[in-house]
Every structure is written in C-alpha cells, then in structure tokens.
Amino acid sequence: xxxxxxxxxxxxxxxxxxxxxxxxVNLWGAQRLTHDLDLLVDLTPTNLRRLVAALGxxxxxxxxxVNPKQLAERRVRLQWIREKNMKVFSFCxxxxxxxVVDILIADGRYGRFAKRQGSAQVGSLRVPLVSIEDLxxxxxxxxxKQDRADAALLRKVRRILREREKxx
Numbered sequence: 001x002x003x004x005x006x007x008x009x010x011x012x013x014x015x016x017x018x019x020x021x022x023x024x025v026n027l028w029g030a031q032r033l034t035h036d037l038d039l040l041v042d043l044t045p046t047n048l049r050r051l052v053a054a055l056g057x058x059x060x061x062x063x064x065x066v067n068p069k070q071l072a073e074r075r076v077r078l079q080w081i082r083e084k085n086m087k088v089f090s091f092c093x094x095x096x097x098x099x100v101v102d103i104l105i106a107d108g109r110y111g112r113f114a115k116r117q118g119s120a121q122v123g124s125l126r127v128p129l130v131s132i133e134d135l136x137x138x139x140x141x142x143x144x145k146q147d148r149a150d151a152a153l154l155r156k157v158r159r160i161l162r163e164r165e166k167x168x
Contacts, residue, residue, distance in 0.1 A: 016042035030153035048072035060091035
C-alpha cells in the first residue's frame with residue numbers, strides 16, 4: 001500500500017498532518033474502497049516545504065503544471081483558491097496514476113482538528129488522523145452520496161467504540 005510509504009516519509013520529515021477522507025474512514029474501522037490519500041496539513045510555509053520535500057523525495061509531482069514549492073506561498077494558494085476554485089492540491093506518482101496524495105488547501109481547520117486528533121497503527125507506523133467526530137462532521141458537510149454513506153458508517157463505528165469503552 002503506497003499510503004504507508006508516503007506517511008512514513010511525512011513522519012520522518014516531521015510534517016504536521018492529519019489523515020482525512022477515505023483512508024481515515026478505513027483507519028477508524030469502516031471499510032470502504034479508496035484510491036487516494038487525503039491530508040489536512042498545517043499550512044505554515046515551513047511545514048509545506050517539508051511536505052513538498054517528502055513527497056518529491058518519493059517521486060510525486062503536482063497533477064497541475066506548477067512548481068510544487070509555490071504551495072508554501074500563502075498568496076499563491078489564495079490565488080489558486082479564488083481564481084481556480086482549487087480546494088485540493090494533488091500530487092501523483094508518474095509511475096502509477098492511482099497513487100495520489102490530495103492536500104486540502106482550502107480547509108483552515110488543521111489547528112482545531114489537531115487538538116482532538118486520533119491516531120492509528122499502520123504496521124510499525126503511528127499515523128495521526130482526524131478524530132472520528134471531526135471526520136463525521138467533514139463527511140456530513142461535504143454532502144456527496146459517498147460522504148453521507150461514510151458518515152453513517154462512522155456513526156456506527158463510534159457507537160461500537162463507545163460501547164467498548166463502557167465495557168472496559
């Protein structure tokens with residue numbers, strides 16, 4: 001699974017991120033098919049430079065024809081959001097188009113969500129992920145059919161987790 005390699009490199013480079021999207025749904029225990037890795041990151045220039053270096057070191061390139069270092073420039077990101085309606089900045093691996101890492105650039109909730117983050121063990125790797133509560137909120141707010149289904153599954157998982165906590 002390419003996620004593990006990407007997440008390992010992000011951890012090694014001390015990138016501040018949270019796994020969101022379909023992979024987070026899976027890591028919380030609600031299985032569903034997903035092909036990309038969605039990340040909510042600290043949008044500070046230093047953190048974004050680390051992110052670009054980590055993904056670039058693994059061979060990832062931007063899906064759009066721009067210099068990936070521009071991601072660290074707040075003015076440029078805001079221009080992309082305003083003029084191109086860009087919500088995510090996608091990196092893909094040229095050798096496998098299904099290896100996609102999407103960075104949520106229009107979502108400024110990293111700091112708030114990081115305070116409540118969860119984590120999951122993926123092999124020997126500890127992965128920070130958005131809390132189940134915040135993931136349910138994100139999925140509910142998105143409103144797409146798949147997101148509504150994900151939110152419903154996550155509510156069931158949350159119920160099971162709460163029941164287990166009561167038993168312990």
